[in-house]
Amino acid sequence: MRKRQKRAAPGPLEYLRRWPLQAWLVMVSVFLYAPLLTLMAFSFNDSKRNIVWKGFTLNYYEQVLHDQSLLTAFGNSLTIAAICTLVSVILGAMTALLLWRFRFSGKTVLDGAMALPIVVPEICMGVAMLVFFAKVMPWPSGLPWPLNLGAIIISHISFSFPFVAVVVRARMASFNRELEEAAKDLGAGEWMTIRDVIIPHMQPSLIAGALLAFTLSLDDFVITFFTSGPDTVTFPVKVYSMVRFSVTPEVNAASTLLIVLTVILTALALRFQGTDAVAGGHAPDPKA
Amino acid sequence: MEQSWRKAKSVFALVLGPPLFWLVLFFLIPLAIVWVYSFGTNIGLTQIAFTGTFSNYTRAIEPLYVGIFVKSVGVAALTTGLCIVLGFPVALAITFAPDKLKAWLILLIMLPFWTNLLIRTYALIAVLRDEGYVNMTYHWLWTHAGGLMTFAGLKPLGDFVPLELLHNNFAVVFGLVYVHLPFMVLPLYSALDRLDRSLLEASLDLGAGHARTMLQIVAPLALPGIASGILITFIPALGAYLTPDLLGGPDSQMIANIIERQFKRANDWPFGAALSFLLMYMTFIAIALQAVLAKRNAGAKA
Numbered sequence: 001m002r003k004r005q006k007r008a009a010p011g012p013l014e015y016l017r018r019w020p021l022q023a024w025l026v027m028v029s030v031f032l033y034a035p036l037l038t039l040m041a042f043s044f045n046d047s048k049r050n051i052v053w054k055g056f057t058l059n060y061y062e063q064v065l066h067d068q069s070l071l072t073a074f075g076n077s078l079t080i081a082a083i084c085t086l087v088s089v090i091l092g093a094m095t096a097l098l099l100w101r102f103r104f105s106g107k108t109v110l111d112g113a114m115a116l117p118i119v120v121p122e123i124c125m126g127v128a129m130l131v132f133f134a135k136v137m138p139w140p141s142g143l144p145w146p147l148n149l150g151a152i153i154i155s156h157i158s159f160s161f162p163f164v165a166v167v168v169r170a171r172m173a174s175f176n177r178e179l180e181e182a183a184k185d186l187g188a189g190e191w192m193t194i195r196d197v198i199i200p201h202m203q204p205s206l207i208a209g210a211l212l213a214f215t216l217s218l219d220d221f222v223i224t225f226f227t228s229g230p231d232t233v234t235f236p237v238k239v240y241s242m243v244r245f246s247v248t249p250e251v252n253a254a255s256t257l258l259i260v261l262t263v264i265l266t267a268l269a270l271r272f273q274g275t276d277a278v279a280g281g282h283a284p285d286p287k288a
Numbered sequence: 289m290e291q292s293w294r295k296a297k298s299v300f301a302l303v304l305g306p307p308l309f310w311l312v313l314f315f316l317i318p319l320a321i322v323w324v325y326s327f328g329t330n331i332g333l334t335q336i337a338f339t340g341t342f343s344n345y346t347r348a349i350e351p352l353y354v355g356i357f358v359k360s361v362g363v364a365a366l367t368t369g370l371c372i373v374l375g376f377p378v379a380l381a382i383t384f385a386p387d388k389l390k391a392w393l394i395l396l397i398m399l400p401f402w403t404n405l406l407i408r409t410y411a412l413i414a415v416l417r418d419e420g421y422v423n424m425t426y427h428w429l430w431t432h433a434g435g436l437m438t439f440a441g442l443k444p445l446g447d448f449v450p451l452e453l454l455h456n457n458f459a460v461v462f463g464l465v466y467v468h469l470p471f472m473v474l475p476l477y478s479a480l481d482r483l484d485r486s487l488l489e490a491s492l493d494l495g496a497g498h499a500r501t502m503l504q505i506v507a508p509l510a511l512p513g514i515a516s517g518i519l520i521t522f523i524p525a526l527g528a529y530l531t532p533d534l535l536g537g538p539d540s541q542m543i544a545n546i547i548e549r550q551f552k553r554a555n556d557w558p559f560g561a562a563l564s565f566l567l568m569y570m571t572f573i574a575i576a577l578q579a580v581l582a583k584r585n586a587g588a589k590a
Contacts, residue, residue: 013488015384024377025393031374032400032469035411038421042414091310094303102300103290110308117315121527121571123544124322124564125315127551131325131561132318158314161307190296219404222529222544226551236406243410243534252414255407262402266395 040259043252060253070254073238079146080234081217084156088213089206091157092164097198099165100172117159118166126226129155133227141229151227152234156217163216164209171205172198211269215262326561336557344562353546357566360542363457363532364525367464371472371521372514374465379476380502383483394477401470409534412463416453416535423450455537463531468524472517479513480506512582519578523571543567 015021046057064070099111117125129151133139139151175198183193221236228237235258242251293300326344328336347353382393400408415421430448453459483506491501507514529544536542543563550560 013384013485013492016381016386016389021377021381025381028374028378028469029396031466032397035415035466036400036403036408039407039411039414091307095307098300098303098307101290102293102296102303104293104300113311113316114307116319117311119523119571119575120319121523121544121567123527123529123547124319124568127547127560127564128315128318128322130551131321131557132314136317136321154314158310161310165307190299194299215402219402221406236404239406239410240530243406243413251410255404255410258404258407262404263399266399266402270395 036259039252040256043249043256045249047249060249061257063250064253064257067250069233070235070238070250073233073235074254076146076149076232077218077235080149080153080156081214083146083153084160084217085210085213087153087157088160088164089210091161092209092213093168093199093202093206095161095165096168096172096202097194100169100175114162114165117162122220122222125155125159126223129158129223130226148232152224152232155223155227156220159220159223160213160216164213167209167212168202168205171202171208175201208269211265215265218258322561322564325558326565328558328561330556330558333555344559345566347559348562348566353563356541356546357543357570360526361570363461363464363540363542364522364528366461367468367525368472368518368521370461370465371469372476372517375469375472375476375517379473379480382473382477383480394474397470397473405467405530408467409463409530412459412466412535413454416459416462418450418452418454420453422453426451454535455540457536457540459535459537460532460540460542463535464525464528467528467531468521471521471524475513475517475520476510479510479517482513483509512585515578515581515585519574523574526570526574527567 016025042053043060044056044058045053046059047054095114099107099114133151139148141148143150179197179201180193183197188196219236221240224234224237225240228234233241235254239251239254242248324338325336327340327342328338329341329343331337378393378397382390382397385393413420417423427448427450453462487505487509488501491505492498496504526542527544528542529548532540532542532545533548536545544567547560547563547567550556550563554560
């Protein structure tokens with residue numbers, strides 16, 4: 001049916017070829033992109049007040065690259081995101097395997113509890129982590145890097161791994177159980193079946209889940225804000241303190257660098273998963 | 289087919305243990321402590337006594353706080369409504385786009401979503417502030433229009449007054465819509481994509497216009513998708529912290545900002561804990577409402 005529509009001039013349902021809808025799309029794109037693009041453009045602007053275009057410069061990038069506290073914050077963010085991703089993928093895959101494969105009493109309760117970190121408002125989780133690390137398990141201060149980031153890493157894992165579990169579980173729904181039976185008929189034990197049959201099937205979702213966990217961790221401000229101390233500042237927390245102060249070209253330059261990193265990560269997701277990552281499953285975003 | 293856990297005890301124990309341990313220790317216990325705190329009282333600077341009092345909750349129903357709760361719900365609802373209006377045509381365009389273009393359109397919507405929230409909020413500050421790009425354009429137009437009017441022999445326009453776009457409720461709603469639009473577009477698209485297209489064609493063939501087809505055919509059929517879009521947009525908007533904090537003025541505080549203040553500057557943890565749990569209950573009620581609606585809808589169809 002779709003093919004027929006392509007050939008016919010403006011079919012009744014070809015809404016994309018009607019001008020009001022095209023105008024609407026352009027308007028929404030401008031709404032979404034104009035602020036980000038101006039931000040990026042003005043990071044090259046040779047003017048401290050950053051209002052009128054005065055000429056091209058890379059000065060602010062140089063300043064960013066020499067700003068020790070900003071670099072430390074950026075390094076902290078990447079380290080936290082990397083460790084969080086690793087642990088979240090392992091825990092998420094285990095959760096998915098557990099809920100997909102086994103029948104046990106209390107499963108519904110566990111399933112619901114695993115969805116909690118996804119739906120609980122960030123601020124509530126932030127204060128919960130603040131209280132936990134202040135009263136129950138004070139994270140020792142003065143530990144060498146990166147151990148001093150432990151409290152932040154733990155909180156990030158807590159909200160990331162259920163997302164990974166959702167992604168992996170969605171993938172397992174397409175698993176053909178006959179493959180598993182065949183493996184067992186051919187003499188594979190439980191462990192071997194998991195290693196050689198189930199995990200290979202999981203693989204694309206493990207990559208997708210890893211990218212998701214990495215982005216969630218890198219993006220998080222609210223929960224980090226409640227768990228970070230003066231010597232454990234992450235990039236969003238650092239930018240927050242700079243933004244409160246004023247709008248400066250340095251912030252623009254630092255932001256541009258992070259936007260570029262985001263675009264690269266998205267491109268990687270596309271490469272690993274094909275266009276399927278953005279369109280194919282068209283499952284609503286896992287953040288849902 | 290699921291297998292009973294007894295058939296593979298060691299595998300079961302291995303995949304159950306670590307996630308359960310993590311969830312309980314680093315998520316459920318922290319939340320439980322906050323819950324217990326919400327029934328406590330501050331004694332001294334850092335000590336909290338568990339008195340089992342409801343005073344934190346009764347304080348939360350003082351008019352000041354009820355006002356903030358009502359306002360937060362209002363702002364979140366307005367945001368959700370605007371997201372539907374903005375997002376529905378976009379979802380429609382994606383649904384009926386050719387396959388190749390579809391992927392690009394989804395990417396177009398998703399790319400800002402993956403961009404750091406703080407950076408997006410900062411970008412809005414740069415656009416909306418007094419010396420921002422909107423006001424600059426407005427100033428330029430003002431100056432030129434003034435010159436033109438003098439030229440035409442009319443009274444000049446007078447001094448330029450920048451539009452107040454930042455640090456008010458307008459900025460908060462603008463920012464929330466900006467941030468949450470992708471949350472709405474994806475579930476809408478997902479619902480529209482599952483529609484039986486022949487129903488739309490039939491409606492158009494039988495003489496209904498496009499607007500009427502949308503309202504009477506598409507909207508009712510896509511209702512579950514619309515409902516989940518509403519939920520996905522409403523919940524984070526209700527608990528938003530960063531947007532009202534950076535874009536709002538003194539009167540645009542939302543629940544999350546009040547909670548933050550109790551835990552930081554005001555140092556009244558029990559009251560903050562009570563507010564956190566009220567916000568959480570509101571979230572759960574929203575989820576339950578949607579679940580009931582979805583169930584009723586499924587029942588009506590069967």
